[in-house]
Amino acid sequence: MIKYLKTSMTSEPSGGDPGPGITIAGVRFSKVPRVLIAKPGLDGHDRGAKYIAKALRDAGMEVIYTGIRQSPDDIAITAVQEDVDVVGLSLLSGAHTALFPRVIASLKKQGGGDIPVIGGGIIPEEDVPDLLKAGVGAIFTPGTRIEDVIAEIKRLLEKQP
Amino acid sequence: MIIQRTLDVSQLTKQLTGDSLVEGMSDAWRSRVRALSRAITFLENDPLLAMSVLGNAQFETIAPPSRVIGLTGLPGSGKSSLTNLMVRSLRKAGKTVAVLAVDPSSPLSGGAVLGDRVRMQEHFRDPGVFIRSMGSRGALGGVARSTRGAVRLAGILGFDAIIVETVGIGQSESEIVELADTTVLVLMPNSGDEVQLMKAGVLQLADIYVINKSDLASPARMMNELHENTAPSDPEAWCPAILPTSATNEEGIDKLVAAIQSHAAYEQTHPKGLEVRKQRAIKEILRALHNVIEPDFLQAIEKVPAEQLNEVVAGKRPALAIAYELAQKFTRKIN
Numbered sequence A: 001m002i003k004y005l006k007t008s009m010t011s012e013p014s015g016g017d018p019g020p021g022i023t024i025a026g027v028r029f030s031k032v033p034r035v036l037i038a039k040p041g042l043d044g045h046d047r048g049a050k051y052i053a054k055a056l057r058d059a060g061m062e063v064i065y066t067g068i069r070q071s072p073d074d075i076a077i078t079a080v081q082e083d084v085d086v087v088g089l090s091l092l093s094g095a096h097t098a099l100f101p102r103v104i105a106s107l108k109k110q111g112g113g114d115i116p117v118i119g120g121g122i123i124p125e126e127d128v129p130d131l132l133k134a135g136v137g138a139i140f141t142p143g144t145r146i147e148d149v150i151a152e153i154k155r156l157l158e159k160q161p
Numbered sequence B: 001m002i003i004q005r006t007l008d009v010s011q012l013t014k015q016l017t018g019d020s021l022v023e024g025m026s027d028a029w030r031s032r033v034r035a036l037s038r039a040i041t042f043l044e045n046d047p048l049l050a051m052s053v054l055g056n057a058q059f060e061t062i063a064p065p066s067r068v069i070g071l072t073g074l075p076g077s078g079k080s081s082l083t084n085l086m087v088r089s090l091r092k093a094g095k096t097v098a099v100l101a102v103d104p105s106s107p108l109s110g111g112a113v114l115g116d117r118v119r120m121q122e123h124f125r126d127p128g129v130f131i132r133s134m135g136s137r138g139a140l141g142g143v144a145r146s147t148r149g150a151v152r153l154a155g156i157l158g159f160d161a162i163i164v165e166t167v168g169i170g171q172s173e174s175e176i177v178e179l180a181d182t183t184v185l186v187l188m189p190n191s192g193d194e195v196q197l198m199k200a201g202v203l204q205l206a207d208i209y210v211i212n213k214s215d216l217a218s219p220a221r222m223m224n225e226l227h228e229n230t231a232p233s234d235p236e237a238w239c240p241a242i243l244p245t246s247a248t249n250e251e252g253i254d255k256l257v258a259a260i261q262s263h264a265a266y267e268q269t270h271p272k273g274l275e276v277r278k279q280r281a282i283k284e285i286l287r288a289l290h291n292v293i294e295p296d297f298l299q300a301i302e303k304v305p306a307e308q309l310n311e312v313v314a315g316k317r318p319a320l321a322i323a324y325e326l327a328q329k330f331t332r333k334i335n
């Protein structure tokens, strides 16, 4: 069972107790991480995406799953409304060089430019450096072990401010 | 798993009303939606700090109250599919809609897979629709502890309707009745066990009963049983609507939306309806009071001497006696 998390205030409201309508600036709070697992592109296979989703759930994350054939705008809008800490794209269709930058651009437009994007699926090793340069947070090539995927996502989540 | 984030609450409250824009954004509505989603996260992780956002008196005057519609019923009964179609129908009528969809959290890891959105894809790019998935996070009443706060936050943005889809596991779904203005119970034809529960009074709380999946089997018998078990003895009370639907064939949805509207009209004009709303407000205050005061209670309990606690453990002193003593201290403080 989840215990309610303690929030610490980095700047105390004057007068001690937080009351109605108080103004507090920097509140540091603990949260359960939220992850969007999305499937852009045209292929209809979501076994891999669902497998990742369950693994992340078992690692204690809340995973928002939206189904197949999502456009970059669909993904960005969902990421923002769900306030996720990271967006994971599952790609099998080979359109990754086009899709990643479009998702990143769309996120910026929706006010989610701070949300890191990662991806996995069928992505050849040689494309990885360019994708990382284009702002993708991490890429998992075929054969990456699920434990390594989880460890990397955890690292990314803890790195953010 | 737990991570740390920082939030500027005073900035956030301004962004919610649109008095200030989220950094880097020029579209006022999108910016408010971004602020809403951040605010929900904040409440979700620390419901006790809800006051620091929702206590802002300024919010009360900016938007007329949204209509809150609760959807409950067993997992798989079609709540998300019906929500999708209800949103479509409300949008056609020019109404803006927020959806809060609660799914169960894993009691083992605290994580969750939240998949209600899969059925609502057609609305993702509609700026008049906001959808938020929530993990139940250990709460057993069908909604998360922060769902009510999330409803109130969405209200600040002035959505015409707010639909809450509950977890829908069985019997302890009564919290939705307190939270929603109109509660819809989604049943299926031939789900005889549920009618047994109704007879026990457990599920006799809804304002509208929907028998979904009526394409699979005739809803007639179920409807009869419902009529027998839900008709109020008081002729002035709201008489629950009982409607067959098929989300798959998109049938019965307009009637469902119309029934929700008549229930709203009843509550807004009929003296009995006004009384029901008053009772709901009292319950909301009571629950909020409970949430606000709980940390103080816990602190007080921590100060109970160990020997007294041991006596309770050993069955030599009733827990109620300790509670009574503590309560007297608190009431003295209030008076």
Ligand SMILES: Nc1nc2c(ncn2[C@@H]2O[C@H](COP(=O)(O)OP(=O)(O)O)[C@@H](O)[C@H]2O)c(=O)[nH]1
Pocket (backbone or CB within 6 Å): B073, B074, B075, B076, B077, B078, B079, B080, B081, B082, B119, B168, B212, B213, B214, B215, B216, B245, B246, B247, B248, B249
């Ligand atoms: N035949 C039929 N299937 C339906 C109907 N409504 C929903 N379903 C299916 O029932 C399953 C569960 O639906 P969902 O909306 O996710 O239910 P929820 O768990 O209550 O939110 C899905 O496979 C839907 O396609 C209906 O009216 N008729």
Ligand SMILES: [Mg+2]
Pocket (backbone or CB within 6 Å): B079, B080, B081, B116, B165
């Ligand atoms: Mg559902």
